[in-house]
Amino acid sequence: xxxxxxxxxxxxxxxxxxxxxxxxxxxxxxxxxxxxxxxxxxxxxxxxxxxxxxxxxxxxxxxxxxxxxxxxxxxxxxxxxxxxxxxxxxxxxxxxxxxxxxxxxxxxxxxxxxxxxxxxxxxxxxxxxxxxxxxxxxxxxxxxxxxxxxxxxxxxxxxxxxxxxxxxxxxxxxxxxxxxxxxxxxxxxxxxxxxxxxxxxxxxxxxxxxxxxxxxxxxxxxxxxxxxxxxxxxxxxxxxxxxxxxxxxxxxxxxxxxxxxxxxxxxxxxxxxxxxxxxxxxxxxxxxxxxxxxxxxxxxxxxxxxxxxxxxxxxxxxxxxxxxxxxxxxxxxxxxxxxxxxxxxxxxxxxxxxxxxxxxx
Ligand code: CUA
Numbered sequence: 412x413x414x415x416x417x418x419x420x421x422x423x424x425x426x427x428x429x430x431x432x433x434x435x436x437x438x439x440x441x442x443x444x445x446x447x448x449x450x451x452x453x454x455x456x457x458x459x460x461x462x463x464x465x466x467x468x469x470x471x472x473x474x475x476x477x478x479x480x481x482x483x484x485x486x487x488x489x490x491x492x493x494x495x496x497x498x499x500x501x502x503x504x505x506x507x508x509x510x511x512x513x514x515x516x517x518x519x520x521x522x523x524x525x526x527x528x529x530x531x532x533x534x535x536x537x538x539x540x541x542x543x544x545x546x547x548x549x550x551x552x553x554x555x556x557x558x559x560x561x562x563x564x565x566x567x568x569x570x571x572x573x574x575x576x577x578x579x580x581x582x583x584x585x586x587x588x589x590x591x592x593x594x595x596x597x598x599x600x601x602x603x604x605x606x607x608x609x610x611x612x613x614x615x616x617x618x619x620x621x622x623x624x625x626x627x628x629x630x631x632x633x634x635x636x637x638x639x640x641x642x643x644x645x646x647x648x649x650x651x652x653x654x655x656x657x658x659x660x661x662x663x664x665x666x667x668x669x670x671x672x673x674x675x676x677x678x679x680x681x682x683x684x685x686x687x688x689x690x691x692x693x694x695x696x697x698x699x700x701x702x703x704x705x706x707x708x709x710x711x712x713x714x715x716x717x718x719x720x721x722x723x724x725x726x727x728x729x730x731x732x733x734x735x736x737x738x739x740x741x742x743x744x745x746x747x748x749x750x751x752x753x754x755x756x757x758x759x760x761x762x763x764x765x766x767x768x769x770x771x772x
Contacts, residue, residue: 454636454661460613466639467615468589468632469548476544480537487533548616551630557596560584564601564608564621564643566750567650568712568725578673579700581712582725585659587666589632595663601627606648612641612658620645633660638721649748655726669719676703677715678770686767689760698751701771711751717771724749735765 457466465474561572562584571584586597601610601621608621610629619629633639643654661669679687690696691705698711706714717723720730724746728734738745740761741753756764 453665454638454659457614457637457639460611460640460642462613465614466633466635466637468634469551469616469630470614472544472548473617476540479540483533483537548630551596553596553598553628553630557598557630558586559598559600560586561600561602562610562621564603564605564610564647564654566605566648567643567654567746569610569654569656570604570712573670573673576670576674578670578702578715579713580673580716581720582655582722583657583659583720585661585666585669586631586633587663588636588660589634593663594632597631597633599629599631601629607645608643608647608654609645610641610656611644612639612656614639615641615658618644631658633658636660636662636665642726650746653725653727653746655722657721657726672719672772673716675716677701678772679703680770683767683770686763686765689763690767693756693764694754695764714768714771717768719772732765732769735768736761739764739768 462470462474462477465471559574561574563570563572569582569584571580571582573579587595589595599610599619601619602625603621603623605623607623609618610621611618612631615631615633616629619627621627637660639658639660641656641658643651643656645651647654659669687704690701696704696706696708698708699706700708700713700715702713702715718730722728723730723734723738724742727746728738734745739754740756742749742751743753
């Protein structure tokens with residue numbers, strides 16, 4: 412019987428290896444290509460939102476406690492599974508066994524005490540260390556000098572206000588790097604315009620729910636530059652899965668440069684005049700805002716510096732001329748169910764609008 416088990420294990424292993432040889436490279440390939448390439452960035456794209464590779468102070472605290480809890484669970488698993496395997500092997504049915512029931516033993520105060528007290532102690536330890544980490548993160552004093560960003564969740568995109576700098580952007584949040592000599596904390600004030608969302612950038616912090624009529628807070632203290640991928644982590648409707656976000660961490664000088672580029676009013680390129688006038692005459696202006704124009708809508712993303720963003724549709728596609736064309740022609744193709752309707756524009760109108768949008772650097 413034993414060799415049968417061994418044979419089955421070996422067979423399963425071979426089967427697993429077969430599946431793994433296909434799945435693991437496929438997964439790695441997906442992980443490396445899934446996020447849209449960010450060629451314009453001077454900072455590296457961190458391709459996987461990996462909870463085991465925290466690169467921000469609060470994320471590190473959460474990861475440490477996660478590893479600690481996992482190690483305790485691993486210890487329990489090894490003890491329980493070890494005892495089980497030992498018992499199954501040692502007391503298996505042997506040739507020559509009679510059919511009599513083994514002696515039935517009820518009640519052992521020592522054993523019952525042990526398996527009651529030990530789990531209680533383990534649970535108390537887990538509760539205490541968890542409470543300490545939660546308190547450390549939540550009670551962190553946010554200094555006056557912190558960068559504040561008001562992040563508003565919408566179905567299905569993120570609006571980001573920088574009140575200290577007086578501009579608004581969407582879906583790609585830029586923040587400065589924090590170093591030992593120059594610690595910088597970024598505080599996010601999380602609000603919702605409609606339903607409950609959840610803000611999650613795994614390498615920077617845990618999840619925080621984004622709830623209507625309430626402001627939740629979260630702070631970030633990134634230790635390495637990079638483009639960090641995140642997403643909405645609370646089901647919020649049809650396009651929940653495409654409510655993606657990016658946090659771009661710059662060194663302070665680069666961050667200042669980015670801020671200046673965002674503070675500037677929208678470019679007025681002469682060659683895009685026709686497109687600009689067409690945009691102003693259409694329903695676009697009811698939902699989108701372009702600083703320095705009559706477009707004052709707040710229902711959709713601010714487009715003042717659209718071309719500084721790497722993606723469109725909250726990360727659904729790379730910000731390329733082809734995708735922009737597709738989006739303006741019919742947003743429902745790239746993002747089914749999104750709240751921007753097909754405006755039924757003619758081909759030449761789409762060209763004019765896209766030509767104009769592409770001047771918004
Ligand atoms: Cu927003 Cu899910």
